[in-house]
Amino acid sequence: MDDPPRVLVAGEASGEVLRLDEPLSLWGGVDAATGVIIDRRHPQVGESISGRVLAMPHGRGSSSASSVLVETIRCGTNPVAIVMLEPDAILALGAMVADEVYGRSLPVLAVGERMFASLQTGDFVAVGPDGSVLQVDVGRDGPRTGGHRRGVET
Amino acid sequence: MSVRLTPDDEGRLAGSQGPADEMAMRIIVRLAEAVGAERLLDITGAHIDSCLYHGQAVLDFADHLAERGARVRVPTTLNVSSLDLLHPELYRGDPEDGRQARRLMERYEEMGCRPTWTCAPYQLEERPAFGEQIAWAESNAVVFANSVLGARTSQYGDFIDICAAITGRAPASGLHLDENRRATVMFRLAGVSAELLDSDVLYPVLGNLIGSKTGTGVPVVEGLPAGLGEDRLKALGAAAASAGSVGLFHAVGSTPEAPTLEAALGGMQPLRTVEVAPSDLRLAREGLNTAEGGDLATVSLGTPHYSVTEFAGLVALMAGRRVHADVDFYVSTGRDVLAELELRGWAGALTAAGVTIVTDTCTYITSILTDTVGPAMTDSAKWAYYAPGTLGVGVVFGSTGDCVESAVAGRVVLNEEIWS
Numbered sequence: 001m002d003d004p005p006r007v008l009v010a011g012e013a014s015g016e017v018l019r020l021d022e023p024l025s026l027w028g029g030v031d032a033a034t035g036v037i038i039d040r041r042h043p044q045v046g047e048s049i050s051g052r053v054l055a056m057p058h059g060r061g062s063s064s065a066s067s068v069l070v071e072t073i074r075c076g077t078n079p080v081a082i083v084m085l086e087p088d089a090i091l092a093l094g095a096m097v098a099d100e101v102y103g104r105s106l107p108v109l110a111v112g113e114r115m116f117a118s119l120q121t122g123d124f125v126a127v128g129p130d131g132s133v134l135q136v137d138v139g140r141d142g143p144r145t146g147g148h149r150r151g152v153e154t
Numbered sequence: 155m156s157v158r159l160t161p162d163d164e165g166r167l168a169g170s171q172g173p174a175d176e177m178a179m180r181i182i183v184r185l186a187e188a189v190g191a192e193r194l195l196d197i198t199g200a201h202i203d204s205c206l207y208h209g210q211a212v213l214d215f216a217d218h219l220a221e222r223g224a225r226v227r228v229p230t231t232l233n234v235s236s237l238d239l240l241h242p243e244l245y246r247g248d249p250e251d252g253r254q255a256r257r258l259m260e261r262y263e264e265m266g267c268r269p270t271w272t273c274a275p276y277q278l279e280e281r282p283a284f285g286e287q288i289a290w291a292e293s294n295a296v297v298f299a300n301s302v303l304g305a306r307t308s309q310y311g312d313f314i315d316i317c318a319a320i321t322g323r324a325p326a327s328g329l330h331l332d333e334n335r336r337a338t339v340m341f342r343l344a345g346v347s348a349e350l351l352d353s354d355v356l357y358p359v360l361g362n363l364i365g366s367k368t369g370t371g372v373p374v375v376e377g378l379p380a381g382l383g384e385d386r387l388k389a390l391g392a393a394a395a396s397a398g399s400v401g402l403f404h405a406v407g408s409t410p411e412a413p414t415l416e417a418a419l420g421g422m423q424p425l426r427t428v429e430v431a432p433s434d435l436r437l438a439r440e441g442l443n444t445a446e447g448g449d450l451a452t453v454s455l456g457t458p459h460y461s462v463t464e465f466a467g468l469v470a471l472m473a474g475r476r477v478h479a480d481v482d483f484y485v486s487t488g489r490d491v492l493a494e495l496e497l498r499g500w501a502g503a504l505t506a507a508g509v510t511i512v513t514d515t516c517t518y519i520t521s522i523l524t525d526t527v528g529p530a531m532t533d534s535a536k537w538a539y540y541a542p543g544t545l546g547v548g549v550v551f552g553s554t555g556d557c558v559e560s561a562v563a564g565r566v567v568l569n570e571e572i573w574s
Contacts, residue, residue, distance in 0.1 A: 006190075008188040009188065023399075025396075027208075028539075028540040028543040028544050029543060032208070032209055038543050039543045040444060040542050040543060041441075041444075041539075041542075058369070058370055058399065059399060060398065060399055064203060064206065064208060064311060064312050065311065066311045066312045066313055066314075067204070067206075067208040067209075067211065067212050067311075067312040067313070068208060070211040070212070070215070070313075071208055071209040071210070071211040071212070073211070074209070074210060074211040074214070075209075086370050087188065087189065087190075089185060089188060089189050089308070089309070089311075089314075089328075090309070090311040092185065092188045092189075093181070093185055093188075093311060093312075093313055093314050094312075094313075096181055096184050096185065096188075097181065097215055097313045098211075100177060100180070100181065100215075100218070101211070101214050101215050101218055102214075108188075
């Protein structure tokens with residue numbers, strides 16, 4: 001049994017997973033204008049978080065990460081959802097503020113270990129308002145399901 | 155889960171104190187729900203990081219609050235901004251961004267915040283007392299307040315800091331609460347030379363190691379000399395908060411909640427113990443470098459803002475010497491510290507030796523450096539961690555002494571011996 005998901009900010013989204021091997025500080029680590037990872041020490045430097053379901057174990061570093069998240073939402077370069085193992089208040093806050101100021105936001109979830117482990121870069125997933133994460137299509141690193149909609153136990 | 159609100163909280167959510175308070179309260183309550191807080195608590199002070207310009211979004215947010223008549227309810231200090239208002243000529247960024255940054259600074263002053271413009275508010279004359287509940291943002295300030303002052307703040311960031319200042323309320327969660335302040339990860343130093351233990355350069359490197367190995371726990375460090383000074387604790391904490399998400403650390407015999415190891419651990423066993431040998435410290439030090447040696451372009455000190463005692467060390471190192479003509483040498487500090495330097499005659503002496511003092515901002519968050527290729531040297535693990543991403547510059551980390559020797563020589567000179 002996995003822990004049930006915790007919905008920090010509710011919402012619906014779907015997109016391709018970008019799973020980060022190491023936690024990323026958005027501030028100093030991402031260019032908000034493009035959504036590209038610029039932290040040279042991060043193993044996935046050069047990847048884009050834009051339009052992706054960003055899966056990372058926990059947040060990292062500067063408390064200005066929330067500002068960068070709101071700026072990406074303003075610029076339209078934001079991830080469509082953030083899924084973590086440990087709840088991160090700084091990122092959740094960015095999503096809440098974007099809701100207040102721009103009336104648009106993104107879901108932020110903390111999920112159980114099994115759910116988190118099942119998310120691989122390239123998978124296509126759908127996040128529901130209750131914090132469910134449905135795997136719609138498995139990426140190149142796993143068996144393809146040919147569009148068959150498969151629920152993942154959470 | 156739901157938060158237990160007082161009748162006053164409820165009233166304010168319905169707008170009893172005006173629309174700005176209502177919006178700030180709504181954000182506080184949503185965050186409290188997200189972090190699983192059972193209630194809100196009163197805070198006695200705030201430190202605001204939201205005044206740093208990161209693009210139109212942060213100004214839109216400040217405008218939103220200011221246009222609704224926002225005023226802070228508790229004494230509130232301001233973190234660095236993107237501009238040096240005392241030395242505006244140092245700003246080399248886009249003029250339009252500069253105007254936006256200036257507008258943002260004015261917005262926060264309009265709300266009643268003190269224009270302190272420093273990331274080291276703990277170096278100001280008035281600072282929080284042991285046990286005080288506060289809402290501070292800026293990761294190095296948070297870790298210092300919790301660890302060194304024994305005040306209590308969660309790891310607040312942009313937006314929530316000003317919401318807490320406006321409402322005087324914060325979610326009762328995280329490092330506000332006793333149960334989350336107990337150490338859970340133990341770092342035990344062994345075999346580290348007495349010389350290194352007594353060198354300032356150890357502390358940012360150790361902080362970098364602790365930050366990268368702590369995860370989300372609270373670290374305690376055993377094996378350091380007792381009674382460590384605030385500058386060393388500042389360097390350790392700032393590095394740990396950059397390389398990881400550390401919001402509180404305990405140093406046995408130095409920080410107020412760690413008179414003993416047992417006290418820091420709250421009488422329990424740590425979840426994890428990390429042994430720290432000299433070879434681990436060498437690796438942590440190497441991890442801070444993104445450039446090789448060679449001809450030096452820049453030195454940047456003062457991240458977090460240099461204290462008066464750190465300037466005393468720098469003045470002594472620079473005595474009778476001059477920065478090489480091909481090297482730009484910057485030190486970032488708060489305007490209150492600069493006023494003290496001027497009283498002591500140090501500001502003039504440093505300027506004459508070729509040092510540029512930067513106030514109100516920091517060289518890695520805004521466009522000040524003339525050269526953005528490098529190599530740049532710094533004695534700050536935080537600067538070494540962020541500047542390659544924010545400025546694109548290659549960095550060599552060294553002691554303050556290494557930085558001065560290199561600046562005078564015009565090329566990177568490092569004391570390797572102390573690490574062997």
